Amino acid sequence: MLKLSVKPIKGWETHDWLIKKHYAKRVPSISHSFGLFEGSTLTGVVTFGSPPSYSLTIGICGEDHSDKVLELNRLCLEHNRKNEASFLVGNALKQLPKPSIVVSYADTSVNHVGYIYQATNFIYTGLSAKRTEWREIGSNKHSKTLCGQVSLEERISKPDKYEIVERPQKHRYVYFCGDKRQKKKLLSLLNYSVKSYPKGNSKRYDSGSQVKSQLVLF
Secondary structure (H helix, E strand, C coil): CCCEEEEECCHHHHHHHHHHHCCCCCCCCCCEEEEEEECCEEEEEEEEECCCCHHHHHHHHCHHHHHHEEEEEEEEECCCCCCHHHHHHHHHHHCCCCCEEEEEEEEHHHCCCCHHHHHCCCEEEEECCCEEEEEECCCCCCHHHHHHHCCHHHHHHCCCCEEEEEECCEEEEEEEECCHHHHHHHHHHCCCCCCCCCCCCCCCCCCCCCHHHHCCCC
């Protein structure tokens, strides 16, 4: 196997990769994109962008630091070789602007606990709050997108097409990018308590093409 490296990639490269290879077939808000290269061949992508809600950004370290919050919102690998995911994420974190606050999630509905974050020294802050959301039956369209496209009146009037479902809780992880002083300051402002890492059965990030395997993070 050729030497692996991680470096920034352009928007069109990110877009094409995610549309072709990520199960969601849609591209989220992206501020920073990094590629995993085997030699000169792109074999993985990780992206960071603005979180979907303002309450999430202010909830981590307060409103004064909300502009520093990024969500790790896509991770997609061509292969599923040992340590590739943590290599990509770990090296991408080093290249983000400093200081930055990175948040990401592991989906409990498919029994994932976030070993990729544990391997890259994220802080575990517990489960996200219970909530419900609107879904289009038979579609994987994001609830926020759906609500922006379809009025509440229409959703209510078509129960055979739209439904309210309970959103699975997710394991929430936070990472501080910066020097020791910056990290210490941000940690002191963290609004969540730091908890012990959860444990589960699967210890590998599976980036295969099936939805079941790509729900590790999203």
